[in-house]
Amino acid sequence: MPELPDIAVLKIYLDATSLHKEIEDVEVKHVKILQDISSRSLVRELKGKRFERSLRHGKYLFVELNQGPWVSLHFGMTGSLEYHKRNRDAPQYTRVAFVFSQNYELAYISKRLLGAVSLSDSPEEFIERHGLGPDALDLDLQRFKRLLDGRRGGIKSALMNQELMAGIGNVYSDEILFQAGVMPVAKVQALDEERIETLYDSMQTVLTTAIEHKANPSQFPETFLTPQRTEAARCPRCGGPIRKKQVSQRAAYFCPHCQQG
DNA sequence: AGTACCACCTGACGGC
DNA sequence: TGCCGTCAGGTGGTAC
Numbered sequence: 001m002p003e004l005p006d007i008a009v010l011k012i013y014l015d016a017t018s019l020h021k022e023i024e025d026v027e028v029k030h031v032k033i034l035q036d037i038s039s040r041s042l043v044r045e046l047k048g049k050r051f052e053r054s055l056r057h058g059k060y061l062f063v064e065l066n067q068g069p070w071v072s073l074h075f076g077m078t079g080s081l082e083y084h085k086r087n088r089d090a091p092q093y094t095r096v097a098f099v100f101s102q103n104y105e106l107a108y109i110s111k112r113l114l115g116a117v118s119l120s121d122s123p124e125e126f127i128e129r130h131g132l133g134p135d136a137l138d139l140d141l142q143r144f145k146r147l148l149d150g151r152r153g154g155i156k157s158a159l160m161n162q163e164l165m166a167g168i169g170n171v172y173s174d175e176i177l178f179q180a181g182v183m184p185v186a187k188v189q190a191l192d193e194e195r196i197e198t199l200y201d202s203m204q205t206v207l208t209t210a211i212e213h214k215a216n217p218s219q220f221p222e223t224f225l226t227p228q229r230t231e232a233a234r235c236p237r238c239g240g241p242i243r244k245k246q247v248s249q250r251a252a253y254f255c256p257h258c259q260q261g
Numbered sequence: 262a263g264t265a266c267c268a269c270c271t272g273a274c275g276g277c
Numbered sequence: 278t279g280c281c282g283t284c285a286g287g288t289g290g291t292a293c
Contacts, residue, residue: 001286032270059287077287078271093271113270114287130288153263161263162288171286229286249265251285 002075004167005210017083025099033095035118058166069119076114136167151188157248178225184252
């Protein structure tokens with residue numbers, strides 16, 4: 001479920017395992033995962049260098065090398081990281097392996113190959129080039145209001161629009177709307193100022209709470225909708241049935257009793 | 262400006 | 278058991 005909280009957890013993991021170690025080799029196991037760069041260039045740029053620090057913006061993780069470009073990691077719908085000792089059973093679907101000394105490596109894993117590994121001059125340059133909005137957790141209420149002001153479309157697609165704000169995907173947009181008591185089909189224009197503020201508060205609370213629980217839905221508070229993303233589920237607040245509906249081309253889960261507008 | 266649709270990929274699941 | 282359609286949390290391009 002790689003949305004903002006998941007990437008935040010991957011950042012903690014990468015920082016704890018893979019910084020300040022010489023990259024002895026880079027193994028590209030599937031070139032389709034590389035974006036705008038060849039295998040050879042990636043290896044040449046990274047070999048002998050070290051990861052010094054990482055930054056997260058939206059659903060992207062950027063890793064700074066001790067000199068040269070930044071590595072940018074995007075995880076698509078099925079991506080992850082795993083640091084492990086190299087042996088005969090490497091993780092399945094490892095697409096790129098960053099190899100350190102003593103036979104340890106950081107594996108970039110992507111089952112469906114929808115993610116991307118690339119290089120950029122800086123996170124700022126990458127964010128600009130991709131037209132990403134501000135990070136959803138680095139957004140104050142006033143700016144949130146300005147971003148939504150005058151928008152004609154639905155609230156769910158606005159929350160998921162990476163050009164507007166970066167980091168929220170299908171699952172967390174549903175959770176934020178549920179916590180705020182707003183229907184996924186609600187139009188932005190139909191929300192008064194108070195509900196926009198509630199939405200903002202829910203966004204901050206949901207994202208930070210998810211990160212605190214390692215982005216693992218099975219550990220989320222009982223008041224959360226996310227673990228109930230099945231059609232037979234019950235609303236954690238009122239006990240009524242959870243409904244599923246296509247909204248903005250995605251499967252939205254919501255409680256018709258607790259969410260309005 | 263905002264939305265619909267398709268494409269990119271692979272795997273899981275249910276129906277037959 | 279095998280085949281087939283459908284669906285899955287990502288982004289990006291095109292057409293309206």
